[in-house]
Structure formats: C-alpha cells, structure tokens
Amino acid sequence: MTDENSDFAQTSPSPLASMTIARVLGIDIRMHFSVVVIFALISTSLAASIFPQWHPEWGTAQNWVAAVSAAILFFISLLTHEMAHSVVARRCGIEISAITLFIFGGVAEMKGEPKSPRDEFLIAGAGPLASFVLALLFGILVSLMVGDPQSLLNEEDSLNMADLSVLATICMWLSSINFMLAVFNLLPGFPMDGGRLFRAAIWWRTGNLMQATQMAAQVGSGFGWVFIGIGAIQLFSGNTVNGLWLILIGWFIRRLALTSVASMMLDQALRGFDVRAIMRTRFDKVPANTSTKQFIDDYLLRSTQQLWPVHADDRDIGYVTAHSFGGEDSGLKEATDNLDQHMHPLDQAHSINPDLSAKEAFERLAMYPFPLPVVEDGQVIGIITHADIIRWFAFHKIAT
Numbered sequence: 001m002t003d004e005n006s007d008f009a010q011t012s013p014s015p016l017a018s019m020t021i022a023r024v025l026g027i028d029i030r031m032h033f034s035v036v037v038i039f040a041l042i043s044t045s046l047a048a049s050i051f052p053q054w055h056p057e058w059g060t061a062q063n064w065v066a067a068v069s070a071a072i073l074f075f076i077s078l079l080t081h082e083m084a085h086s087v088v089a090r091r092c093g094i095e096i097s098a099i100t101l102f103i104f105g106g107v108a109e110m111k112g113e114p115k116s117p118r119d120e121f122l123i124a125g126a127g128p129l130a131s132f133v134l135a136l137l138f139g140i141l142v143s144l145m146v147g148d149p150q151s152l153l154n155e156e157d158s159l160n161m162a163d164l165s166v167l168a169t170i171c172m173w174l175s176s177i178n179f180m181l182a183v184f185n186l187l188p189g190f191p192m193d194g195g196r197l198f199r200a201a202i203w204w205r206t207g208n209l210m211q212a213t214q215m216a217a218q219v220g221s222g223f224g225w226v227f228i229g230i231g232a233i234q235l236f237s238g239n240t241v242n243g244l245w246l247i248l249i250g251w252f253i254r255r256l257a258l259t260s261v262a263s264m265m266l267d268q269a270l271r272g273f274d275v276r277a278i279m280r281t282r283f284d285k286v287p288a289n290t291s292t293k294q295f296i297d298d299y300l301l302r303s304t305q306q307l308w309p310v311h312a313d314d315r316d317i318g319y320v321t322a323h324s325f326g327g328e329d330s331g332l333k334e335a336t337d338n339l340d341q342h343m344h345p346l347d348q349a350h351s352i353n354p355d356l357s358a359k360e361a362f363e364r365l366a367m368y369p370f371p372l373p374v375v376e377d378g379q380v381i382g383i384i385t386h387a388d389i390i391r392w393f394a395f396h397k398i399a400t
C-alpha cells in the first residue's frame with residue numbers, strides 16, 4: 001500500500017486502464033482495473049480464512065457479506081488516507097488532479113513538488129496520521145459495541161472474537177488493517193510516506209533537495225531488497241502466495257525509488273528550457289524533386305542525420321526519415337519514384353512547437369519514439385529526438 005507523486009509518471013497506474021468513479025472535494029477519484037484483483041483477494045481471504053477462524057459459527061453467506069463490506073470499507077479507508085495527503089497538499093499550494101486506486105494502494109497525483117521541507121513533512125505525514133486516526137476510531141467503535149472492553153483483553157483471542165457481532169468484527173479488522181497501513185507507509189523508503197518524511201528531514205538539515213532525494217531513494221531501494229529477500233525465504237519455505245506477493249511489492253518499491261530519482265533529476269535539469277534550447281539546428285534539407293534512389297545514396301547513407309526536411313521553391317513542404325521507405329527489403333535501390341512520394345506533412349501531429357517545454361517534449365517523444373521536425377511559421381527550424389533530450393541532459397548533468 002504505497003503512494004507517490006504524479007511526477008513519477010512511469011510508475012503511476014496507466015490512466016488508460018482507469019475509470020473515474022466519483023468526485024470528492026473537486027478531486028477525481030479513479031479506479032484502475034487492477035483494483036478488482038486486490039478486492040477479490042481481500043474479500044476471499046476474509047470470507048474463506050480470517051472470518052471463519054474468528055467465527056466458526058458463521059455460515060458461508062454471512063462470511064461473504066461481512067467480507068465484502070469490510071473490503072469496501074477498506075478501500076474507503078485507503079481513499080481517506082489519500083484524501084488526507086491531497087487536502088494538505090492543496091493547502092500547501094500544490095494542485096491535485098486525481099486520486100487513483102490501484103493494486104498496490106492509492107496514488108494522489110500532485111502537480112508539482114513541495115516547496116519546503118515543512119510542506120513535504122506535513123503532506124507526507126497526513127496520510128499515515130489519517131490511517132492511525134481511522135485505526136483508533138474503529139477500535140473505539142469496537143469497544144463501544146463490546147460494552148466491557150476488559151473482557152476482550154483478558155481471554156484468548158479465539159474466544160473473544162466469537163463474542164463480537166458482525167459489525168464489531170468488521171470494525172476490529174478495519175482497525176488493525178488501518179494500523180498496518182499506517183505502519184507500512186511509514187517505512188523510511190522513498191517515495192513511500194516514511195521515505196518522504198525522511199527526505200524532508202535530510203532536506204531540512206542539508207538544504208539540498210536532490211541529495212536528500214537520492215539518499216531517501218537509496219534507503220527505499222534497500223527496503224525493496226529486504227521485501228524481496230523475505231519474500232524469497234517465504235517462497236522457499238512453501239508459503240508461495242505470501243512469498244510472491246512480498247517479492248512483487250519489493251520489486252515495486254525498488255522501481256518507484258529508482259524511477260522517482262531519475263524523473264526528479266530530469267525534471268530539475270529540464271526546468272526552464274524549451275524545445276528551441278535543446279533541438280538540433282545543424283542539418284541538411286532535401287529538394288522535393290530528388291529521386292528516392294539519389295536521396296538514399298547521397299543523403300541517407302552519407303550522414304547520421306535521422307530526419308530531412310523536404311523543400312520546394314524555398315518552402316518546407318514535408319519531411320522524410322529513414323523509416324519513411326518501408327525498410328531495407330523493399331527494393332529501394334531500384335526505386336524510380338521521387339522523394340515527395342514518401343514525405344510526411346508538417347502538420348501538428350508530425351511536428352513540434354519550438355516553445356513547448358523540454359519536459360513536455362520529452363513526454364511526447366516517449367509516446368512517439370521517432371525524430372520530429374521543429375516547425376515555426378511553416379519552416380523547419382530544428383530537429384528533436386527523445387535521445388537528443390537524454391543526451392542534452394547527460395551533458396547538462398556533467399556540467400553542473
């Protein structure tokens with residue numbers, strides 16, 4: 001049950017596989033399809049294992065009704081945890097676009113990073129605090145329903161549980177699961193809440209956000225390994241499902257830690273730059289009446305350039321790339337047509353605006369992994385690829 005910020009787009013559940021189920025305090029609540037899996041897992045484990053142990057006298061129907069109700073309330077608890085992060089983030093001036101529930105818990109998608117260690121501390125702390133408060137509230141409800149809480153403490157668990165009503169049983173489980181949720185999220189591995197608190201502390205001490213992030217992410221990655229290790233031990237001792245689950249969570253924590261640092265470094269480096277600052281400006285153009293054969297012999301095979309603007313009468317009318325010709329097997333050596341037969345237009349879908357931010361260009365080129373012409377007033381003024389931005393970033397990183 002982890003959560004993270006929006007800027008780590010690579011690790012967020014895909015918005016394509018999510019649907020909006022509600023809108024609370026102006027925040028879209030989305031559900032990723034993987035929630036169905038975890039919902040089924042939780043309901044089944046409650047109905048088939050946990051509740052029958054606590055209440056041998058319950059029938060199958062009663063077990064399932066209680067289990068499904070508890071699972072729904074669990075997801076509402078999860079949502080409350082994320083809402084707590086979101087409300088505090090908003091008070092700190094960070095916009096929240098949506099909360100998405102997915103297989104590993106919830107994600108509050110924040111637009112931007114906390115501006116100070118104090119903000120980070122408050123935002124990160126709000127979620128676990130909400131979970132602790134829920135644990136406490138459900139615990140209080142149980143004690144109110146039991147009447148004499150002392151009777152729960154004195155006897156053995158199995159006996160006590162049987163005395164609980166359906167409602168009290170559900171509250172009991174919710175109290176413990178919310179407590180566990182808070183504790184799990186407080187593990188100091190970035191970008192989990194505990195890792196964010198840890199980062200806020202280092203940030204506050206050193207004043208260096210990047211260094212703090214790297215340290216917190218290293219601890220996060222270490223925790224990922226601990227989970228994988230414990231999972232492997234469980235796996236080999238015959239506890240297959242638990243083992244696999246822990247390995248999966250460990251892998252996920254590690255991935256979050258690594259990608260969040262990479263994404264943050266990239267963010268930092270690209271901040272304030274637009275496409276114009278990063279694009280390639282040294283390139284050749286090709287006349288539209290060039291034959292395809294001549295283009296391949298004289299341009300394509302003589303340069304590492306990946307995209308050629310095509311011009312006619314001093315106007316750019318399109319472009320070709322090495323991919324425009326349908327591969328090496330298409331008998332291009334014998335091609336008799338002209339270049340304009342293979343040209344892409346310079347429309348919005350096939351070009352990029354020089355004023356687009358470097359970050360947005362990076363995201364767009366990740367979705368469309370080919371070089372794109374940078375077009376201003378109908379003329380190609382530059383060429384940009386995903387690799388160009390990474391290369392630019394690598395040089396920039398060395399220079400700072």
Ligand SMILES: [Zn+2]
Binds near residue numbers: 002082085127185
């Ligand atoms: Zn959280």
